[in-house]
Structure formats: structure tokens, C-alpha cells
Amino acid sequence: MHQNKTIHEELEALSPFWTTIQSQMPYIVPANYFETLPSIVRAKVETEAVYEELELIAPLLNTIPKQTGYQIPVAQDKVLPVNTSIKMFPWPKLALAAAIIGVAVLGNYFYTSEKQTFDYSAYIDADPAQIIQTISDSTLLSYMDAHEKLIVTPDAPIQEYELESDEALMQRSSDQELLEYIQSSN
Template identity: 30%
Template sequence: MSVRPTIENELQELNSRLFAGLSQNPYTIPAGYFEGMAAQVLAEIRRRETQEELNALSPTLSGLSREIPYTTPAGYFDRSVQTPGPAEPTPVVSIFRRTWMRYAVAAALLGAGVFIGLKNNNETPLTANTVLSAVEKEIDGLNDQEKERLQDFVAAGMTGQETAQLDLSGLYADGLLAEVSEQELTEFLEQTALITSSSITD
């Protein structure tokens, strides 16, 4: 319903010679301006919400530019897309056929086997000293080159301070484990009993 006649009558009542038909806009807008507005506004809302969240979480990080410092070769995105050849069926590979997975499983089984072996075959209770003795024995069996490699490996990765520097309080109090119940933790420890509930105590 148009109110235009009302506006026209009102102008007449005001003894105005102002013509109601002048109401056409002389301004122009870019073509298609209104078509993408809703999407643009939603994108802007998301951007601002993300920024506000970051401001609250880390003012330092929110002050940094999000510009990515990497570069791409000139015209990289302008290259025409080449028509792909006939599609080849994607091979489905079981994860157990992956070499690293097999090695990992083998290592875990071997470790568990040695541990159980030690535990069951020793008449004396398994203590830290017996484990250390076993390790020392293994090390003695190595030749000089192997010993050197082992020393390099240990020296490269460990400073001896790692455990002492770990602050796990946050992890339990308000960190990742905050929502894990006591019962779930107990079950987890029972499942890993081979490692954690052994009699390795001093």
C-alpha cells in the first residue's frame, strides 16, 4: 500500500509547490550491492566475534597482524586449472599395512613381553635395581660404536631437568584433566597396569 497520495495531499495542504514525485533518488549504488549484503554482514559479525573473543583471551595476540608472511610464486592463483585425467580409484590401505604402525605395535609388544618376562621369571620381586641391572647388562653387551651412538642420542634429547621443569598442576586443576572423573582416571591406570602398577619402587 502506497502512502504517496497522502504525502501529495499533505504537501497541498501545506500550500507547497514541492512535488511529491521528486522522491526518486538521484544517487547510484554499485551493481549487485544488495545481493551479497546478508552474507557480508554475517561474515563481518563472525570476524568481530572472533576478534572480541581473542581480545578477551590474549590482548597481545589480538594486537598482532594476521597477515601471513609467506609468499606464493607470481600468478600462482591465476593459473588455469588443468583438466584432470580419468579418475583412478583411490586405493584403500589398511592402517596395519603401514610400516610405522607395524613397528610401533611390534615395539610395544616386545617391550611388554620383556617386562612380563622379567617379572615372571625373577624369583626376587621386580625392583628398580633389578631393572637397572638388566639395562646395564644390555649396555655392557653393546660394542663401542653402539655405546657412542646411545650416548649421543641421550645427550641430544635430554638435559636431566625435563621432569623437574614440568608443572602439571594446571593440567589437573583446570586443564585437560579437569573434567575427567576419579573413576575414569582409575580405570585408565588399571588399563596401563603393566607400566604403572608394577613393583618398581625404591
């Protein structure tokens, strides 16, 4: 039944059903909501004013989140203990570690020293006439004496060899050898 007489009579005229209904709202409002609302709204008004001001001056800035990228270090709950394990390290282990390091260093040395390479390109591109000019006459003469047989001069006769004819070669070869030759040629 409605408390307001006018509303009640109006509904009653429509149907007696409405006399059975209470006009209360079943919803609950959080405690102190209406006490705090005016101050919340005032704060919101100020925030809106800042937003609208920036929207007029530089709208792009309103699209950028206001968080700074800076981080505040997280406070340590406890001080980390100083690592004292080096004091407790046993000597045999240290000696073994030193030996391993020594082997590694020496191995690296030998490996890299064997792999030393020379730059031959300087010799390949060099002018032989210029190199010879830097060598003394006595050095050249002693070299020529030592390698006399290797030096070919235009006057030295070249030994001629006579090539065996095909017919002679065929006559000298067996049938088996000829057959193998033909098969390998194919």
C-alpha cells in the first residue's frame, strides 16, 4: 500500500492488487555513502577541471599516462650476509684450480703459436729484380754454386725423348690389357 494518498487512490482505481504491494525499495546503500559523496564529487570536479584545461592547451598530454617511469627501490627486509666461503676454501682445491688454469694457459699459448701464419702475399707481389738488387753479389754467387745443376741456361742441350708409336704399343700389349683399356675409356 502506497503512503501517498493520491498515488494510492490512483493505483487502487486501477486494481486492488496494488494495496498488497509495499512501495519500499529493497536495495541497500553502503554505510556513510551520502556523507562522503559531496567531498568525492568536489575532488572529481577539480580533477575534471585539470583535464579540461589541458584538453584546451595540449590535448596530446591527456592521452599520455601520468605515471613516471621512475622506480623506488624496494626496501630490504634483512641485510645480506657477507660471503665468507673464500676463507673456508681448502688448499688442495685451490692448488687443483691453479693447475687447471696453468694447463689452460699453456695449451692456449702452444695452440696459438703453432697457428702462426706468414703473409706470403708480400713475396708473391714483389718484383724479383728489386729483391735481387738487395742481395749482395757474394751471396748470389754462393747460391748459384750450390744450385748449379738446377740452373737452366739457353746453351744447355735439352734431352729429346722418342715417343713409342701406337702400333708398337699395341703389339707390346696383351689382349687382356687392351680390353681393360677399351672398357676404362668408355
